Amino acid sequence: MEIVVLLKQVPATESMIAVAGDGVSIKSDGLKYVINPYDELAVEEALVIREAQGGTVTIVSVGPAKAAEAIRTGLAMGADKGVLIDPGDLALDGLNTAKLLAAALKAMPHDLIVAGHRAVDDDNFQVATAVAELLGIPNISMVVKQTIAGGKIRCVCTVEGGTREVEAPLPALIAAQRGLNNPRYASLPGIMKAKKKPLETKKVADLGLNAADLQPKVRIKALKTPAERKGGRVIAGDSVQAKAAALAKALHEEAKVI
Amino acid sequence: MTQNILVVAEQAQSAFRKVTFEALSAGRQLAGALGGAVEAVVMGSGVEASAAQLAAYGAAKIYVADDGALADAATEAYTRVLAQVIEAAKPAVVLLGATTQGKDLAARLSARLDAALAGDCVAVKAEGGQVTATRPMYGGKILAEVTLSGSPVIVSIRPNTQTASQAAGAGAVEKVAVQVGDVATKVVAQQLDAGKVDLTEADVIVTGGRGMGCPDYSAVEALAAALGGAVGASRSAVDEGWRPASDQVGQTGKTVSPNLYVACGVSGAIQHLAGMSSSKVIVAINKDPEAPIMAKADYAIVGDLFEVLPVLTAEIKKIKG
Ligand SMILES: Cc1cc2nc3c(=O)[nH]c(=O)nc-3n(C[C@H](O)[C@H](O)[C@H](O)COP(=O)(O)OP(=O)(O)OC[C@H]3O[C@@H](n4cnc5c(N)ncnc54)[C@H](O)[C@@H]3O)c2cc1C
Ligand SMILES: Nc1ncnc2c1ncn2[C@@H]1O[C@H](COP(=O)(O)O)[C@@H](O)[C@H]1O
Numbered sequence: 001m002e003i004v005v006l007l008k009q010v011p012a013t014e015s016m017i018a019v020a021g022d023g024v025s026i027k028s029d030g031l032k033y034v035i036n037p038y039d040e041l042a043v044e045e046a047l048v049i050r051e052a053q054g055g056t057v058t059i060v061s062v063g064p065a066k067a068a069e070a071i072r073t074g075l076a077m078g079a080d081k082g083v084l085i086d087p088g089d090l091a092l093d094g095l096n097t098a099k100l101l102a103a104a105l106k107a108m109p110h111d112l113i114v115a116g117h118r119a120v121d122d123d124n125f126q127v128a129t130a131v132a133e134l135l136g137i138p139n140i141s142m143v144v145k146q147t148i149a150g151g152k153i154r155c156v157c158t159v160e161g162g163t164r165e166v167e168a169p170l171p172a173l174i175a176a177q178r179g180l181n182n183p184r185y186a187s188l189p190g191i192m193k194a195k196k197k198p199l200e201t202k203k204v205a206d207l208g209l210n211a212a213d214l215q216p217k218v219r220i221k222a223l224k225t226p227a228e229r230k231g232g233r234v235i236a237g238d239s240v241q242a243k244a245a246a247l248a249k250a251l252h253e254e255a256k257v258i
Numbered sequence: 259m260t261q262n263i264l265v266v267a268e269q270a271q272s273a274f275r276k277v278t279f280e281a282l283s284a285g286r287q288l289a290g291a292l293g294g295a296v297e298a299v300v301m302g303s304g305v306e307a308s309a310a311q312l313a314a315y316g317a318a319k320i321y322v323a324d325d326g327a328l329a330d331a332a333t334e335a336y337t338r339v340l341a342q343v344i345e346a347a348k349p350a351v352v353l354l355g356a357t358t359q360g361k362d363l364a365a366r367l368s369a370r371l372d373a374a375l376a377g378d379c380v381a382v383k384a385e386g387g388q389v390t391a392t393r394p395m396y397g398g399k400i401l402a403e404v405t406l407s408g409s410p411v412i413v414s415i416r417p418n419t420q421t422a423s424q425a426a427g428a429g430a431v432e433k434v435a436v437q438v439g440d441v442a443t444k445v446v447a448q449q450l451d452a453g454k455v456d457l458t459e460a461d462v463i464v465t466g467g468r469g470m471g472c473p474d475y476s477a478v479e480a481l482a483a484a485l486g487g488a489v490g491a492s493r494s495a496v497d498e499g500w501r502p503a504s505d506q507v508g509q510t511g512k513t514v515s516p517n518l519y520v521a522c523g524v525s526g527a528i529q530h531l532a533g534m535s536s537s538k539v540i541v542a543i544n545k546d547p548e549a550p551i552m553a554k555a556d557y558a559i560v561g562d563l564f565e566v567l568p569v570l571t572a573e574i575k576k577i578k579g
Contacts, residue, residue, distance in 0.1 A: 011396070013397065013509045013510065013528070013529045013532075014527075014528055014529065015396075016399075016528070017396045017399040017400050019400065026396075026400065037510050038510070093374070094365075094368075094375065094377070095368050095369065095372070095373075095374070095375065098369060120396070120397055120509055120510065121395065121396055122395055123377070123378060123393070123394065123395050123396070123397065124365075124375075124377050125356070125361040125364075125365065125377045125378060125414075126361075126364070126365040126368060126375055126377055127365075128365075129333075129361075129362050129365035129366050129369075130365050130366065130368055130369035131369075132366070133337070133365070133366040133369035133370050134369050137442075138334060138442045138443040139333070139334075139362070139366070139443075140443065141333075141358070141361075141362045142358055144503070154446070157358075158358070158503070158504050159358045159359070159448075159450075160270060160357060160358060160456035160458065160459070161270070161450050161451050161454045161455075161456050162448065162449045162450035162451050162454075163448075163449050164445055164447070164448045164449075165445070165446045165447040165448070166332070166443060166444065166445050166446065167443070167444050167446050168442050168443045168444070169442055172442075177503070178496075178503045178506065178510060178511065179502070179503035179504075217373070217374035217406060217407050217408045217411075218374045218375065218376055218404050218405070218406055218407075219404060219405050219407075220402050220403070220404055221390065221403045221404060221405050222402070222403045223395075223400050223401070223402050223403075224400070224401045224402075224403070225399070225400060225401070226394075226398065226399075226400075226401050226535070226536070229535060229540070229554045229556075231540065231552070231553050231554045231555045231556055231558070232552060232553050232555070232558070233555075233556060233557055233558065234547065234552070234558045234559070234560060235557055235558065235559050240561060240565045240566055240569055241569055243559050243561065243566070244559070244566055244569040244570040244572075244573050245569075245573050247541065247557055247559055247570060247573075248570060248573035248574050248576075248577055249573075249577075250557055251518070251539070251541070251557070251574075252577050255518075255539045255556065255557075257462075257517045257518040257538065257539050258462075258485060258518070258574060258577060258578065
């Protein structure tokens, strides 16, 4: 089974994010970068599937040279090889990221593509599903469980108010949701081994695409930090009863939410 | 191309989702700014009868794709039908609700039509023919204003961020001859908790964090029931196995914007705040006056949640009568 994981390097979720001087990007100095948490689930699931079925796990990422660190971490977890697609100074929107990934995937064998359902920096909810459409293969999103048998993958997915079971023939793309698994840590021997695993870098031209065809249709005009909440009104009272009554009254009469 | 807005309606258990009406209302304003009309499309099996409801929110025309082949909400089939409708209707903007289905559909559609997509937006407007949307990034720590170019452009709207308001539209129904063809993806089973309000659509959310101390959420559930709301959880509570992952609020859980968010025994870690800080009113109940959530809450009670919640529930019941 040839398994490909789509992995993005993102700022750690505990990061404070500030807008840079240009007003359209974020200050990246001092930020700690990690594997997108959902893509970590994707790596884990790919490894579990390889352990059961045999095969190869290849990590593909679009990002700057620095993103190689995230791929190495995935290799240290146990993936076999990595491909970094460096877009150079192209400004990418979600769809163009998907086009780069799809072009790379067309040139490599893939029975199953495992992605995250969302990257916690851009929050596009787009790239994985768009890759499937560009490749003309089925996609199953928000996957919390999967089983493969007879050339088909069957997944349990979360939907509003419940779950749904969806089945598709391979090759297919699935996108991980929390609950799918608990990703393993990279072990020390894993980290040592990862250093020797193949990690290839490709440029846009290597994928048979050219920059002129990759003009973003979605452009950032301005980034802002949402208004700080002015909280901190502590409800005073002599007893729990008094506090609760004062809160209920405030919610009813002042905030008018009940 | 027209200057029209096409709203993709979504049903859940035979009723339109609230976000469909919210999108129609946002669509009306956009149509006003662009000089076009709002139209809607309904896809599914046995949906024709309900289509007329969309006229009450301003739909001038309603495309109805009613076919047994669309009984299961498989994105692949919907994408094909939607692409077909878009080709005929030539809208300038396609609006969807940023639901599980809406997000998946929007993404496939963007790739199929090579169209701009701004996902999970909290605002959308048009000025001088240019569509601009506001979308949270970094789990809501940043708001991005983005411009979309090309035609059509696709925008998905985060539930609970637009006001649904009625305005009669002509509501002319046009049936679509559905050509789905073979669909590889099949929905084989579905378990839905009937009547359960999803967190993303709830007007009120009561969340229990690690301060709950155990899987017994009855105190939180009772308050949520009194308020007509849904129950949420912090990641710690999910990790403890007290609540399902689908209840998790935060940067790696659901992003919610209810009218009222009550955080009980939640410290207010940055990842949790990312998911709920756009709530209109935040209440925190915590033993620790220094917990970060207290500084974000409009109203806070310092105290033991197990003592506060039952009394608060009783007080709220009194008010609600
Ligand atoms: C990659 C990543 C992603 C994450 N994503 C999310 C996410 O999406 N959502 C999320 O919530 N977290 C997320 N987290 C975890 C986050 O960092 C915090 O660990 C978590 O939110 C803490 O949950 P908590 O507030 O319930 O628990 P704690 O931080 O342990 O806080 C418990 C609070 O309860 C109070 N308390 C205890 N007992 C009582 C009582 N009897 N009465 C009243 N108050 C009481 C305490 O004073 C304390 O403030 C993520 C972390 C990482 C690393
Ligand atoms: N730059 C990228 N490189 C590789 N995979 C990506 C990239 N961006 C997004 N993805 C994949 O697409 C998923 C959804 O991302 P997004 O659409 O940006 O929310 C992620 O979880 C990844 O699996």
